Amino acid sequence: MPKIQKICCVGAGYVGGPTMSVIAQKNPHIQITVVDLNEARIKAWNDKDLTKLPIYEPGLDAVVAEARGRNLFFDTDVDKAIDEADMIFISVNTPTKTYGKGKGMAADLKYIELCARQIARVAKTNKIVVEKSTLPVRTAQAIKRILDQTGNGVEFEILSNPEFLAEGTAIQDLMNPDRVLIGGDQTEKGQKAIQELVDIYGAWVPRERILTTNVWSSELSKLTANAFLAQRVSSINAISELCEVSGADVNEVSRAIGTDSRVGSKFLKASVGFGGSCFQKDILNLVYIAKTYGLDAVADYWEQVIIMNDHQKRRFAEKIVTTLFNTVNDKKIAFLGWAFKKDTNDTRESAAIYVANDLIEEEANIHVYDPKVTEQQMLSDLDYLNTRNSEANQNHLTVHQDPYITLKDAHGIAVLTEWDEFKTYDWQRIYDNMQKPAFVFDGRNILDRKELEKIGFEVYTIGKGE
Numbered sequence: 281m282p283k284i285q286k287i288c289c290v291g292a293g294y295v296g297g298p299t300m301s302v303i304a305q306k307n308p309h310i311q312i313t314v315v316d317l318n319e320a321r322i323k324a325w326n327d328k329d330l331t332k333l334p335i336y337e338p339g340l341d342a343v344v345a346e347a348r349g350r351n352l353f354f355d356t357d358v359d360k361a362i363d364e365a366d367m368i369f370i371s372v373n374t375p376t377k378t379y380g381k382g383k384g385m386a387a388d389l390k391y392i393e394l395c396a397r398q399i400a401r402v403a404k405t406n407k408i409v410v411e412k413s414t415l416p417v418r419t420a421q422a423i424k425r426i427l428d429q430t431g432n433g434v435e436f437e438i439l440s441n442p443e444f445l446a447e448g449t450a451i452q453d454l455m456n457p458d459r460v461l462i463g464g465d466q467t468e469k470g471q472k473a474i475q476e477l478v479d480i481y482g483a484w485v486p487r488e489r490i491l492t493t494n495v496w497s498s499e500l501s502k503l504t505a506n507a508f509l510a511q512r513v514s515s516i517n518a519i520s521e522l523c524e525v526s527g528a529d530v531n532e533v534s535r536a537i538g539t540d541s542r543v544g545s546k547f548l549k550a551s552v553g554f555g556g557s558c559f560q561k562d563i564l565n566l567v568y569i570a571k572t573y574g575l576d577a578v579a580d581y582w583e584q585v586i587i588m589n590d591h592q593k594r595r596f597a598e599k600i601v602t603t604l605f606n607t608v609n610d611k612k613i614a615f616l617g618w619a620f621k622k623d624t625n626d627t628r629e630s631a632a633i634y635v636a637n638d639l640i641e642e643e644a645n646i647h648v649y650d651p652k653v654t655e656q657q658m659l660s661d662l663d664y665l666n667t668r669n670s671e672a673n674q675n676h677l678t679v680h681q682d683p684y685i686t687l688k689d690a691h692g693i694a695v696l697t698e699w700d701e702f703k704t705y706d707w708q709r710i711y712d713n714m715q716k717p718a719f720v721f722d723g724r725n726i727l728d729r730k731e732l733e734k735i736g737f738e739v740y741t742i743g744k745g746e
């Protein structure tokens with residue numbers, strides 16, 4: 281197989297877009313075309329105004345500005361890009377199934393299969409197909425079976441190259457990854473294909489950080505990595521509840537355990553619950569796979585991570601209701617933040633959605649300010665839960681562009697995302713304009729509790745006992 285000259289990436293989302301932008305920036309000799317069926321998304325990727333890129337990631341605009349039009353292209357012509365490429369990344373979405381067998385647990389692989397069938401139909405020359413999407417262990421086998429049915433002599437090598445970037449720090453993570461993982465067949469052809477991909481990453485990633493494994497280990501490592509990370513958050517969140525009743529402070533506990541080098545200090549921030557498109561989906565997938573193999577104890581073990589997370593979101597909403605004298609009916613509850621974490625406009629599985637939903641069940645009026653999330657997105661997030669009709673959601677949700685207007689006359693303020701700007705607000709002014717007693721529920725432990733209490737607020741922080 282010749283050295284890679286042309287790459288196609290199917291899926292221009294949160295992974296495909298940033299990943300290919302960085303690969304293109306670091307490999308100016310390779311032509312990369314990122315394709316998507318979603319015309320609006322591709323149009324946004326091609327917008328001259330870089331503030332209109334379809335996803336918000338710090339530093340992404342500069343990378344796109346450098347590579348786009350030089351060796352990075354965004355297009356809707358999927359067939360053409362597949363046909364011309366030596367290497368094809370599959371970076372399409374793999375959401376949790378919402379129907380049929382495995383509903384609510386298994387990964388929905390329909391987009392992956394459609395993609396594989398399209399590659400099989402279009403390809404006229406040998407190709408390396410790279411699984412970039414997060415997939416259940418042994419998916420490569422299914423992809424290979426589809427690709428091997430073409431009968432036209434075209435040969436495919438399948439690699440697994442899961443992505444570990446986190447949103448909000450995607451560019452940083454891609455520029456300086458802890459590791460790049462590449463799984464491939466142990467055959468000579470498989471090893472050659474692995475080397476092609478190693479060379480691409482080798483343009484900027486030190487060789488010792490590029491790990492190569494067999495395909496199944498690579499696929500399973502991705503699910504396992506997310507399960508371990510989410511487990512840390514659920515573990516510290518479980519402890520946060522114990523802190524609240526025992527008088528301990530979860531920040532102090534985190535620091536105390538995190539200084540043990542065997543435990544490590546990262547991912548020990550108690551919160552209103554983890555969100556994002558990956559943790560829940562991937563753990564449910566892991567649980568489903570374990571169950572499929574009859575490993576019920578394994579499945580139950582990992583499911584607890586999700587159960588704990590759901591509990592954490594629910595108890596935050598309950599805390600707001602009980603603190604506000606057991607009723608939020610017709611009260612104004614102001615949300616600071618809707619995104620699932622700071623520095624992203626992504627809201628998938630954000631804790632804010634579930635907390636808002638629970639409070640609307642209690643007839644509260646939710647007013648939201650988030651620096652990056654649109655009103656349309658927030659409404660569609662609530663509608664997606666199917667708890668009530670869209671009109672009812674609209675009646676209970678008001679979205680503002682100005683934080684001070686959002687917080688004016690509120691009975692309670694809930695911090696749902698840890699955006700830095702929330703810390704810099706004029707909290708005295710906010711207090712003066714609120715209903716009294718003025719309650720703050722800090723779901724991210726970012727505000728200075730002592731300062732707020734000095735002003736007169738009554739403050740609830742996750743994991744801090746009285």
Ligand SMILES: NC(=O)c1ccc[n+]([C@@H]2O[C@H](COP(=O)([O-])OP(=O)(O)OC[C@H]3O[C@@H](n4cnc5c(N)ncnc54)[C@H](O)[C@@H]3O)[C@@H](O)[C@H]2O)c1
Pocket residue numbers: 290291292293294295296315316317318321358371372373374391394395412413414415443444445446447557558
């Ligand atoms: N979001 C993250 O931070 C992250 C990080 C690591 C891994 N992952 C994994 O990467 C995968 C993609 O995630 P994402 O967040 O980028 O999803 P996304 O929904 O943002 O993007 C996927 C894109 O694929 C497109 N698509 C689907 N089928 C297609 C087809 N047949 N042809 C052309 N385009 C098609 C969709 O239109 C969509 O724009 C998932 O498996 C996810 O688990 C995500």
Ligand SMILES: O=c1ccn([C@@H]2O[C@H](COP(=O)(O)OP(=O)(O)O[C@H]3O[C@H](CO)[C@@H](O)[C@H](O)[C@H]3O)[C@@H](O)[C@H]2O)c(=O)[nH]1
Pocket residue numbers: 414443444445446447448506509513546547548549550551552553554555556557558559620621
């Ligand atoms: O100590 C912590 C760390 C995170 N979170 C929350 O956990 C969620 C996930 O955060 P994070 O992991 O930083 O963002 P993601 O973009 O979801 O990234 C995860 O999911 C990606 C998709 O698979 C992987 O590639 C990344 O490695 C993995 O970190 C967010 O709601 C965070 O607020 C906490 O509550 N406490």
